[in-house]
Amino acid sequence: MYFNSETVLYLDGKFVKANESTTDLYSQTLHYGYGAFEGIRSYVTEQGTKVFKAEEHYERLKKSCELVKIPFNYTVQELVEATYELLEKNNLKNAYIRPLVYCGQNMSLSKPTSVSVMIAAWDWGAYLGEKLLRLTVSSYCRPHPKSIHIEAKVCGHYVNSILATNEAKDKGFDEALLLDSDGFLAEGPGANLFFEKDGKLFTPQLGNILPGITRSTVLELAEELGMEVEQGKFTKEDLFQADSAFYCGTAAEVVGIASVDDYTFPKNWNTTLGKKLQNAYSLLVRKPTN
Numbered sequence: 190m191y192f193n194s195e196t197v198l199y200l201d202g203k204f205v206k207a208n209e210s211t212t213d214l215y216s217q218t219l220h221y222g223y224g225a226f227e228g229i230r231s232y233v234t235e236q237g238t239k240v241f242k243a244e245e246h247y248e249r250l251k252k253s254c255e256l257v258k259i260p261f262n263y264t265v266q267e268l269v270e271a272t273y274e275l276l277e278k279n280n281l282k283n284a285y286i287r288p289l290v291y292c293g294q295n296m297s298l299s300k301p302t303s304v305s306v307m308i309a310a311w312d313w314g315a316y317l318g319e320k321l322l323r324l325t326v327s328s329y330c331r332p333h334p335k336s337i338h339i340e341a342k343v344c345g346h347y348v349n350s351i352l353a354t355n356e357a358k359d360k361g362f363d364e365a366l367l368l369d370s371d372g373f374l375a376e377g378p379g380a381n382l383f384f385e386k387d388g389k390l391f392t393p394q395l396g397n398i399l400p401g402i403t404r405s406t407v408l409e410l411a412e413e414l415g416m417e418v419e420q421g422k423f424t425k426e427d428l429f430q431a432d433s434a435f436y437c438g439t440a441a442e443v444v445g446i447a448s449v450d451d452y453t454f455p456k457n458w459n460t461t462l463g464k465k466l467q468n469a470y471s472l473l474v475r476k477p478t479n
């Protein structure tokens with residue numbers, strides 16, 4: 190359950206009770222997936238609760254809206270402040286935060302008639318669990334970047350992620366790995382991919398994936414730790430020769446991958462570059478000055 194009788198939501202500048210709030214059944218977002226959202230985490234640090242990369246997440250929300258032409262009438266700063274207030278009102282510390290920009294009544298495919306922003310937050314543990322993941326390559330590919338704005342975090346795009354996740358789970362795997370429409374490695378349904386080969390890291394380049402905020406953080410940490418990273422177009426065959434691999438994302442954080450279909454990564458996870466980055470990420474998000 191994401192809320193109880195005490196839970197408060199932020200809605201268009203006000204704080205409202207979650208169990209008293211309603212949604213319009215004629216919303217353009219509900220019918221057509223025309224909305225944008227974010228996934229953010231907060232962590233307890235020595236100087237209180239900090240929202241990790243709050244500005245970056247709200248900047249991406251703004252950009253997602255701009256790309257799909259949903260009016261965004263808020264400042265990043267007001268949404269960051271609202272988020273801190275929301276956490277305090279709900280007495281949340283290590284939380285997952287979900288801002289959603291959604292459109293009002295409009296059953297046509299025209300421009301939105303009204304736009305709202307809501308922010309919800311709840312306690313959420315490790316999204317993909319703590320253990321190493323067993324992945325399968327999905328029969329679904331990521332949407333073609335020329336048919337949608339793949340760099341935008343838009344509600345409707347997540348039908349693709351839901352299809353891939355459930356296909357993987359129905360086949361007995363933990364999670365899916367999606368290729369792009371040209372057959373190159375892309376990303377998970379809600380996380381970006383890195384793999385290690387001969388002491389070097391590789392990750393799909395931007396263009397056919399969501400530009401993850403955790404991906405950027407991992408790239409910065411890798412540089413600080415003196416690790417070499419190549420961003421490019423890679424194939425399944427590259428992955429099937431790799432020593433280790435991991436997914437990263439706000440919800441998933443940094444999580445090791447045990448196998449992809451019949452291929453098991455040979456390196457012990459505890460000795461991988463991914464494990465070093467997992468530790469560094471876990472420390473960084475809990476730093477008061479992250």
Ligand code: PMP
Binds near residue numbers: 378379398400402404
């Ligand atoms: N790819 C997809 C498709 C996602 O949904 C997410 C989660 N937002 C990510 C990657 C990781 O992005 P971030 O690190 O910004 O959470």
